[in-house]
Amino acid sequence: MEEFSRFVGLSRPTVSKFFHDPASVRKTTRAKIEQALAKSGFKPNLFAVNLNRRRSNILGVIIPNALDPFFMALARQIERVAADAGFLSFILSSDGRIEKQEEAIATLSSLNVAGAIVAPTGHGGSGKALEKLRRAIPVVHVDAPPDPDAAFVGTDNRKSFGLIVDYLCRSGEAPAFFGMPRVNVNADDRRDAYIEAMTAQGRTPVLVDLPAQTTWDFEQFGFDQATEILSRQGFPSRTLVCANDRIAFGVVSAAWRHGLKIGHGPGFDLRIAGHDDHPLSRYTCPPLTTVAQDYGQIGSLAIALLLKKLGEADGDDIRLSRDRILLDGALMLRQSA
Numbered sequence: 001m002e003e004f005s006r007f008v009g010l011s012r013p014t015v016s017k018f019f020h021d022p023a024s025v026r027k028t029t030r031a032k033i034e035q036a037l038a039k040s041g042f043k044p045n046l047f048a049v050n051l052n053r054r055r056s057n058i059l060g061v062i063i064p065n066a067l068d069p070f071f072m073a074l075a076r077q078i079e080r081v082a083a084d085a086g087f088l089s090f091i092l093s094s095d096g097r098i099e100k101q102e103e104a105i106a107t108l109s110s111l112n113v114a115g116a117i118v119a120p121t122g123h124g125g126s127g128k129a130l131e132k133l134r135r136a137i138p139v140v141h142v143d144a145p146p147d148p149d150a151a152f153v154g155t156d157n158r159k160s161f162g163l164i165v166d167y168l169c170r171s172g173e174a175p176a177f178f179g180m181p182r183v184n185v186n187a188d189d190r191r192d193a194y195i196e197a198m199t200a201q202g203r204t205p206v207l208v209d210l211p212a213q214t215t216w217d218f219e220q221f222g223f224d225q226a227t228e229i230l231s232r233q234g235f236p237s238r239t240l241v242c243a244n245d246r247i248a249f250g251v252v253s254a255a256w257r258h259g260l261k262i263g264h265g266p267g268f269d270l271r272i273a274g275h276d277d278h279p280l281s282r283y284t285c286p287p288l289t290t291v292a293q294d295y296g297q298i299g300s301l302a303i304a305l306l307l308k309k310l311g312e313a314d315g316d317d318i319r320l321s322r323d324r325i326l327l328d329g330a331l332m333l334r335q336s337a
Contacts, residue, residue: 008036059087059306060108060116062101064143064183064216066093068246069279070295071119074142077299078117085307087114096183096216098122102129109133115306119143121216123182138309140302144184151309151323153302157186157193160291160329164241164273165197167331171264172271173239174198176206178251180243181213181221190243190275206236222250230258239271239337245281245290248274252284252336262286263335271337275329286335294327301325 005012010029018025018033025033036042059082063071079089090111094101101121106129108116115138120130130146133139138151145152168175177194180187191207198205210225222242229235242248252272255262260269263286274281277292301319308320319325 004036004040004042007040007042008033056112056114057087058111058113059089059303060104060111060113060118061089061091062094062104062108062116062118062120063091064094064096064101064119064121066091070276070293071143073279074119074295074299077296078303081300081303082307085303085312087307094121096121098127102127105129105133109136113137115139115310117142117302117306120146121183122146123184123187123214138306140306140309142298142302144186144189145324146185151305153298153305153325154327155291155293155298155329156326157189158196159326160275160293161190161193161241162197162200163329163331164275164289164291165194165201167333168239168241168271168273168337169198169201169203171337173237174201174203174206175239175241175271175273176208176235176237178208178222178226178240178242178247179210180218180247181215183214183216187243194241208235208240218244218246219250219253222247223254224250226251226254227257230254230260235270238269239273241273241275243275245274245276245278245288248272248288248290248336249278249280249284252288256285264289264337273337277330277332281332282334284336289334289337290332291329292332293329297327301327 001012001015005015014025015033018030022030061075061078063075065071075091082089092104092107094104098121116133117140119142141150141152142154165175177191179191195205213221215221240251242251252262255270262268262270262272264271274288274290277290281288281290305320
């Protein structure tokens with residue numbers, strides 16, 4: 001920056017002011033700097049600039065799987081809203097592993113990020129690294145809250161499982177619950193939401209017996225466990241509700257390989273439903289009945305809540321007055337159930 005200031009023939013404070021907000025300097029000064037930029041090819045090091053500030057304009061985002069369309073869409077929405085507010089988003093993946101999440105947190109800390117949005121991995125508490133990050137900067141969680149005190153924006157599992165269980169009970173045999181690996185609190189929360197919904201219907205909850213695992217490879221888990229069950233006694237009900245759509249993808253594949261016809265009505269062997277409305281759920285064969293999470297709204301509200309904590313926006317949305325925002329799901333009826 002010092003070298004470029006000498007090159008353009010202006011003071012460093014004036015050049016710094018331009019990079020912070022080009023409209024804040026006079027038109028003639030702006031034109032002079034822009035001409036010098038074109039000639040020199042100079043670009044300021046944003047990370048060095050932010051390290052030198054009391055508070056940077058970088059926001060950190062940690063997701064468990066950068067290849068999952070759900071988290072990709074969520075991260076895109078966060079990035080878009082943050083950019084409109086003048087912040088740069090730095091997105092990292094934990095690959096669903098605690099040690100990688102801790103490495104990502106250390107990276108964000110080294111970048112002097114102003115705040116962070118984290119879709120946590122792990123079950124049973126935040127972990128020391130995440131707790132330390134929350135003490136240092138504002139943090140908002142998405143997908144699953146790591147503990148009851150964490151700021152969180154996501155879908156109300158109890159309401160959404162109430163929707164899908166009610167529909168399945170009214171339209172056919174009551175569903176058994178096919179759970180997910182305990183990678184975060186959603187595993188227990190969605191199981192408990194299913195039990196609560198079945199009890200409210202006056203039905204007996206039925207849990208598919210599954211081994212304890214902590215893999216994020218949900219499709220493989222669903223496929224392997226469903227294959228094993230179908231090779232023995234079969235499922236305890238002709239209707240299944242899965243903890244998430246990716247689990248359902250694996251179950252659908254295993255059922256198809258066993259020659260079962262999946263769908264609703266006479267002539268079908270098995271009904272399968274999921275949760276999340278994963279972007280690929282409408283393209284399974286048959287298309288998957290599920291409960292939609294509005295990940296666009298989740299992303300928008302998460303970044304709005306974080307910006308409010310940073311003092312960057314007040315917002316007219318009354319929901320931003322709370323640290324925990326739970327959204328309603330929407331039932332998506334398709335041919336699988």
